[in-house]
Amino acid sequence: MSELLPQNQIDEFRARAAAIAHPHELIVDALRAVQSHHGWVPDAGVDLVAELLGVLPVEVEEVATFYDKIFRRPVGRRVIHVCDSICCWAGGGEAIAGHLQEALGIGFGETSADGIFTLLPTCCLGACGDAPAMMVGLTTHGRLTPERIDAILQQEREAFAESKDFHHQDTRTPREP
Amino acid sequence: MNDYPQILFKNRRPGATACFAEYAAGGGYQGLRRALQMTPQAVRELVKATGLRGRGGAGFPTGVKWLFFPADQPGEKYLLANGDEMEPGTYKDRQLLLADPHQLVEGMAIAAYAMQIPVGYVFLRYAYEECARKVERAIAEAEAKGYLGRDILGSGFSFELHVHRSAGRYILGEETALINGLEGRRPNPRSKPPFPAQSGLFGKPTNVNNVETFANVPHILSHGAEWYHGLARTPEGAGTMLVGLSGHLARTEVFELPMGIPLREVIEKCGGGVRGGRSFKACLPGGASTPFLTAAQLDTPLDHVHLEQAGSRLGTAGVTVFDETTCMVAATLNLARFFARESCGWCTPCRDGLQVVVWLLEELEAGRGNRDQLAMLGDQVRNIRGRSFCALAEGAMGPVGALLDRFGDELEDHVKMGKCPLK
Amino acid sequence: MPTLTIDSREVTVPEGTNVLEAARALDIVIPHFCYHEALGAVGACRLCAMKFIDGPVKGVQMACMVTARDGMVVSTLDPEAVELRSHVIEWLMTNHPHDCPVCDEGGECQLQEMTVAGGHGLRRYRGRKRTYRNQELGPFIVHEMNRCIACYRCVRTYRDYCGGSDFGVFGSRDRVYFGRLRAGRLESPFAGNLVDVCPTGVFTDKTFRFKSRAWDLQEAPSICPHCSLGCATVPGGRFHEVQRVRAGIQREVNGCFVCDRGRFGAGYGNHPERPRQPRVDGQLLAMTPAIEGVRDRLAAIIGEHGPESVALLGSARASLEANALLRAWAEALGTPHLTFEAHAGRDRAARIAAARLGSKACSLADVRRSDLVVLTGVDPLAEGPLLALAVRQAARAGAQVVVIDPRPVQLPCRFTHLPLPAEQLGDALRCLAGETGGGIAAPLQERLTELRAQLAAAQRPVLAGGADLLGSRDVASLFDTAEALTRSEQSFGVMLLLAGPNSYGGALLAGGGPDFEVLLDAIQERRIRALVCLESDPFRESRDPGRARAALGHLDLLVALDATPTLAARHANLFLPTRTCVESEGSFVNNEGRLQAFAKVLDPGLPLRETSPDIHPPREFFTGTPGSEPWPAWRILARLLGRSEELATLRQTIAAADPRFAPLTEIAAESPGIRLTAAATLPPASRPELPHCRPAETLPLLPVPVVAGSGWLAQLAPALAPLRPLPQVLLHPEQAAALGLNDGDHAILTSQLGHCRVLVKVTAAMAPGSVLVPQLLDSALEGLVPGSGPFDCRLVLEVPG
């Protein structure tokens, strides 16, 4: 998706920003909108958000670079966040992370050769009861085993192959573990 | 499955979310009706009388906080539900919202009335998209039924509720950072005073409570203070709490349990004991920022007072259990890494101090550590604890301090043997 | 006024003082980073720990975050606090690169000092250090992020205090990054302050790179000569050149900061063409014979044509002492032909200010405290940048800011702009005063009546103006308005930006004397045969340089005293080299009437270079320092008066001669200065301006000043070149459309100066009607002096080829 944000959303953000006293409060929403549409937030996305909300580009960048779920660098179509916090660690999370890296042939922060997956570590996903856990896009998967992981990756690959449109993870309804 | 009184989870069905009809059928929104017949002041007094304490980690008495709030001050005021829930070992708010989101909506409506607040936000972390949708649905249903929005049930009181989806980072859970986050500023915490009740969101009086805290309120309004207080096992506690079990237990779910229930009972009865027949070594009783408890402390009742006496905290009541095979240095290192990575970068003890702590634990855990570094770890804890700008670094020192106090020998062994004694 | 005990010593401090400052009042300086006097306390660095033993707060606290209260008992030596401070330093140093030997901050690094003071000597952390990529930040500032200790001072200075919009803090945890969104020149006109506020070597002065180590610099408290505000500076010199300038701290004036023009504009002193040798009829000789020469030649002319045939011209660049001695000399010679500003308009404006400011005089500190600032006919960023910064502080504290000006004025804060044509500024002021009529459109009239009410309601309103656009007539209206509006219960301030650092001093001395146009007439009519220019350049600076040049051609004798390569210096029959304000002691009177002294930083001389590819050291040997001939102007004038005392004595005689200058005997550099209260006399009425009917097809052309390009000293400072705009005109869209011109076009501007090629800038933020043209010295637009015009002009699209 080369376009940053569909026109209707552009208009909507403009209108909302104009209607409220503190347009800054929309920065995170707008960044997330760009990301879910474009996959990640390029410099042009930061400028667009600033322009739509009538705030300074630095103000947008200051916020964008603070959050770890706003991607300021290109990522694959599905970002995999593997939990590395205590419960998942206790549940063998390190092995799970190892398996993911093998299965995808990439390390943390890298994107698979087919451009589908980016692998990132994340803090606790709130799936501590289903450790070890990971989040693919916005869908959390728990009680991971190498087998489950392979299955999930396979599903994702197929789902991705089918989907003609290049829409990003946020538009898919998440499933709970 | 269990015979504990179920209040917050009474509508919980595996894999299902209670819709408005189910919620109403179970007496939903009666609490709000009651509240609207009382004076706001009376509602706040009632909540105070229950002894309800915040479920977000700090455990501050909710009624007291509400009574501090300048309810009579005219103009903009805000009510925030804190659903950032990123403390490792804590996943109760998620389960609560997936099971029965209307409790939050009703609880906030009551709180809003009690503090005469016209606008509220439910702040939800990035990973809780599903919860966000459930809450949005609940809000829509409540609005349709007249329990939210303009002139609620003809009372003349109006309250609008919005959902904010965040974009990651544990610090957003800290209430003043959360407020900055909502404002679209850099979510560093703010200095207190001024407290949110004086100057919070957009500089206006703001009250922040945890999702679970709000969920308790409708039941309190329906059944009264004595009933609520009586739900607890200990006089020090009040009501029930959502206890999220994790780690090396046979069963790791969220249970609704009476305040003051002994840790042992939770682990044995609910958790089904330590997984794989192994024995209990330690646990975090209330999330990643609470000091470890040892086997010797298993009879401690789970309430704020007794856990503090035991040298820990109830925190978010997320119990993470470690079995005998766990290297406590490694476990602490994992926790320290979490806090160091989640530091907002504002103050030195946290931003740079935690990095030093991580390095020391890495050295020690790998068996490269020496006595000086052991001592250095001690003076890091001494100088970070209580010295940081907000409570994040403070929390980070919980487990590290307990490691030194309660697992000193294990640390010593790492140094003596030049390797992890458990490997 | 709470009284507290720190380290067993009692101290009483003003309400609201924090404990860190309270300790400082006892000369107990506790290491700290994030706290800064101008930026306030945020409690981020956690370094300023003290132990609170008794009183309202207890335990180890960050002193910067605790307001002093009665009965507090505080220990800075408590072991707990000491241990914490040493740890905080240790943490701050974990990622520091330890590149002190090659760091430009070396020798004045607060981090270094605090590290020692904090008691951290031994590195225990052996883990990885994080590293950053630096940004190219433009001509003034070098970026070295690895040295950062994240005190957040830079962003609080640049964004919060100075209102810059292209700098911020990015990332989080131990990876916070301070810089621009993308590499590029820092846009704020106050960017240089990053150098001062950064406690270590992240932001350093690019223009100072590889010139000296801080400890090798000769520094002394000085006053910035680039505008009339008189900001405190600390120039640092070595090898006979000012190599850098720091902001001085003057709480009543600039506070802690200065603008980039003041900071990077010190190069004028060593302009390659600076004349350093006395010269008589083209012949170089030593100072004493040259002074004799001047005396004899003037005596001869007076002998022949009488004392009235000699005229003396002082300036806003010259020290009060020099100007005062010039007046003494005029009296000695017996000539009434004496004035202190070559630009009659600026001269009159200054004299009116000096005569009428009185109790309305207001300092920049007063502006910062104001709750309503109305700026009329003034563009602070061009005429006195620190005024813009002061206005921002007022705005941050909630003050409303209104600008009435034809120019597309910019300010680092929110403000309402009423773009009125220059000729209507007077009407606007009268309208504010309650008079009706004038050529102002009805809706604007309403807005002004509204503003009038707000001015009446405000507690501490400030009415600010600029001498150039208002001109003497509207300056008078400014005062009328202020007087008409003032109510007893409010403190109503007036701030007028004047031409130079000593305009006010000159105005006090000029009193009812003639202005320079009167002198020009007399020169034209050969009633005046000789003119002495004291650090003044009528060829460039008078309101109508063309006319001045023509008239000055009739002189028999032109004498110039100057430290810069002026046209007067070039054309002078007799020239005496003077010293710049960093090369001698002296004093200026700033635009609010504040007398401030400056100290000598270094002696004049040709700059030395330790190595220089192109020059071989001089082969003939002598003991003197090359280029050290210049004397302070006051010393030369004293000699001309036949006196040889030192400055202190001269000041006494000046004070004795004119009691208004009594404070001269008390002032010292670095002191807050003393406001001169006694008023000046108004100038004689200026001759009525003949009504001018503009030929059809022409447009009114209004010259305006710019921050770099129209000021003489700034023009001579090489480092400021990047701030100099291209030759250009500013047009309102309507006008542009009518002329068929677009933003970015090149056009041919035809005015009384002939034709010249200009860039067309189109902006809706200016008043329709006139064409605005920034004066640019050493360009075809040099003759368009601000404070003159409007002129008739034509503007046509340039036909390429």
Ligand SMILES: Cc1cc2nc3c(=O)[nH]c(=O)nc-3n(C[C@H](O)[C@H](O)[C@H](O)COP(=O)(O)O)c2cc1C
């Ligand atoms: C680092 C940090 C993280 C926190 N995270 C959360 C959180 O995720 N959810 C929450 O309710 N409170 C969290 N808190 C506590 C809040 O600051 C605040 O005390 C709480 O939301 C108040 O609600 P309560 O009184 O109902 O507990 C956190 C505090 C700190 C210092």
Ligand code: SF4
């Ligand atoms: S302790 Fe300091 S750096 Fe850490 S999160 Fe709180 S404010 Fe930020």
Ligand code: FES
């Ligand atoms: S100076 Fe007090 S915390 Fe930084």
